[in-house]
Amino acid sequence: KKHLQMVLLQWLIAAAALGATAAASQTIRPDCQEYCGNVRIPYPFGTREGCYLNEDFLITCNYTYRPPTPIPLLRKSEFEVLNISLDGQLRVETFVASDCYNEQGVEDGANSWTASSSLTKFPFSYTRNKFIAVGCDTYAVIQDFSGENYMTGCMSLCANISSVTEGDCSGIGCCQSPITKDLLDYEVSVLSYFNHTKVWSFNPCSYSFLVEAESFNFSAADLADLQNRSVVPTVLDWAIGNLTCEQAKHKDYSSTTTTTPYACQARNSDCIDSDNGPGYRCNCSAGYQGNPYLIDGCQDIDECKESRLNNCTKTCVNTVGGYKCSCPAWYHGDGLQGGEGCILDQSLLTKVSVGIATGLIVVLAGSFYFCWWIKKRQLTMLKKKLFQQNGGLELQELLSERDLSTNTTKIFTAEELEKATNKYDESRIVGQGGYGTVYKGIFSDNRIVAIKKSKMVGQITEFINEVAALSQINHRNVVKLLGCCLETEVPLLVYEFITNGTLFEHIHNEAKTYAMSWEARLRIATETAGVLSYLHSETS
Template identity: 55%
Template sequence: MKRFVNYTNFSGFGGCNYAFLAKESAFNFSRQSVVNLKNVTELPMVADWAIGNMTCEEAGKNSSDYACKSSNSKCYEPNNGSGYRCSCLEGYQGNPYLVQGCQDIDECELGKCPHDCRNTNGNYTCLCPKGYRGDGENCSPGESLILKLVAGISMAIIILLLVAFLLYWEHKRRSFNKMKQKFFLKNGGTLLQEKLHARGRSPESVKIFTSFELRKATNDFNNSMIVGQGGFGTVYKGLLPDNSIVAIKKSKNVDPNQVEQFINEVIVLSQVNHRNVVRLLGCCLETEVPLLVYEFISNGTLSSHIHNQARARFLSWDIRLKIAAEAAGVLSYLHSAAATPIIHRDVKSDNILLDHSFTAKVSDFGASRLVPLDHTQLSTVVQGTLGYLDPEYMQTNQLTEKSDVYSFGVVLLELLTGRRAIIFDKPEDEKNLAYFFFLEQIIEVARLAQGCLNVKGEERPSMKEVAMELEGLRHGGKHSWAQTDQCKAEEMESLLGVDGGYNGISIDGYGDSTSVGFDSLRSHVDLPMSGGR
């Protein structure tokens, strides 16, 4: 026992002494200890002990006397003496000196594993969640989980983008459908349905093409597909899915008056069935400007042949007569044989197309009018092409079938002479073919040619006589027949109320023409066709 107070230096001191057993590191002596120890009843003490004086190996040989009774215990030898002691194995707790004294510790209940804990005898297993890796207590995402996360996020983004695209597409589709409906109304779709209904015909009797079909047929209206172009618009060559070649007429712009003409042409052509009329296959009303789809006529217009020297040489007299007869037959059919009589109102060489065998096909019925059976004439706004217009129609506004007859007469003159209906850069007395055509001169030249071709030489004129006759015809104004033609011109001027030269009208010389309405003259450019309508 250690003495904390040395009494050798005190004399005559009779105080009390304290004695106790305690762990040295658990008690620190101070002046207050004397006072405080009065109230202390317990102090920590370490007692080092052991069982017997044998080692663990020696004790284990005698199982009956061996103190470590629990199967989950172990023997160990103290460091400071002989003998042995017992303790529970790691993972067990309790009294190792009893048979069932050491019981398993449930580490999972102690919260040692924050994830997947599985208790075992004397131990436990700690696992990371699926997709993670580590010792169970410290887990981090595994590569497969990262890949799954990336894949999941990517899929979510793709789904969001897909949903956004579908919503955008649906919005565009609805907007496009609204736009098509707007164009359908603007381009006279309702008017077409009303007129078809008024005539007792189903709307399905006129084929309605979609804009997609016609864009595909013309390679999105590519310039390489253009076969004709003019002031009113453009004609494209197109290829339909059934490999049939068509001509698609696309206007540049359409005002309300032109919409009515467009619908009128659809109505007229949809009820005309004649081999010499350009067949209307259908129309498209869902584009910004309406489109007409015709059969494709490959050889261009009559005008492009008559007024082109290289092409005119292929128009023999027989072919010219054939073209004239076929065109006349169409007009006769329209006037007399159609279910409802039709006045074309714009007969001209530009509106007569030719196929590869020079078969005539009358086209462009935009200005045409249906004539009720109980009417012989109609009061209309004057419309047509300058040079072909009936002067009586221009004066009275009364449209009759004879107005087509006059226009066809001008076409016949073009076939005979090769001259245009109007040429503005000619002298005043040569501008209008219809006014200054000297029929008598042509007859006289034909008679002179017949005389030259007499079989008997003595019946033929001499070249002096031939020369004198032709020279006289050249100065036709001095002959009586010339005066007759001048009177005819004056009569026309009186009907028209304008001079025969049409001064003040400006037209470029590209095979174009001028339309007339009431008292005013409106210039426009017609389409010089090299293909079809």
């Protein structure tokens, strides 16, 4: 059972690998050779019958030229194929023509030869190739085989190697010329004016060739021996058959013996007429890539995977055969670079502004509240500290021990007294002296009191005992102590408020003393003696 599972697993892996290979293959059948050496052979090209469209697209894979590496040759010719592009171009190697001399000006036949190329199909590309001549005593000609339909050339001279400019092929050491359309064969010849006798020391030979323009960059080193090059890459334009796209699409192939039916087999492919020779070629439609000559050869391109394939500013959405640009929420526009792009909605700006403003207000309010809370907490802690420092706990305990908790003596808070005196406003002062200041206080229930704010207090223990003693006094001729506040640096005492003034004012004020009778004076003296007696006896 385990053996069967292993066989099944191996079969599935092999099938998956084969499917992946087939999906990436450019051949029309799985058994067609996809590579010859390092060159990929995509359909309509092929190396044997059944693998190519027709014999124009045969690639001969030669194993005898440079064994063991096979060499791809175009059809049965000696043109070595370097690369095949489905864009309709094929790179091959062509020969260089040379004209060499010895120092005496005698032609060196062993190193002098012409170069020619001939094809029955696939003209030389007039857009990708240039005719080049290299030398300082050189003129060269390229023509068709008959010499009657086409001929062009160029001339190159220079007196010394220092006059040559690297990369420049404008007639000093190197010259170039474009070629015509529809060129299927050519012959190159190169000649000298003075058999190189004047420039032999640095340029014994002239060279000419048809080359892919982007593959050749002239260098002064080329004047000596063309850097040992005998072949150069040249581009061919290939196409299907001799018909135009329109003719090929509507031709009735069932009534002919042609072996080249309409070649653009892939869905999502387009036909393009050749602009260099007869025929047409196929391309995958915009938004697709692959091999348009195979039925399922053109596959959708996901343009959104690479930014270079789309021009969206924000969001790219892939579609079959294309893509769409869109803008995210709170934006509007076409989303295209070079178009409207994505513009932030004004309503969002307003909301963002309001949100930021609200956030700032909340932060500021929170900061103020936090600061206020910190200050309040610090003040509360300070009051608690002062209350303990001023003997508040001892006073509470003492009043409790003396069973005075039921009397009217009260320990006031600092806020109560602040509010009662309107924050100790000067207009509330009713008396001042060396002992301190007395304020008139009005509580929220309209009770009027006198609040004594001393300048200093002696020993806290003595002060506490004094408060406890004064709280026991209950005599009609003695100002009653209502309570105290221990939450300030100097404790405050709260007394009942005497509306008619103090005894001191009545005795020492001349106006009041003059109107006072002897009976009143005696009553004051008697009652004062009674109070002193009360204080010494009842509160001891």
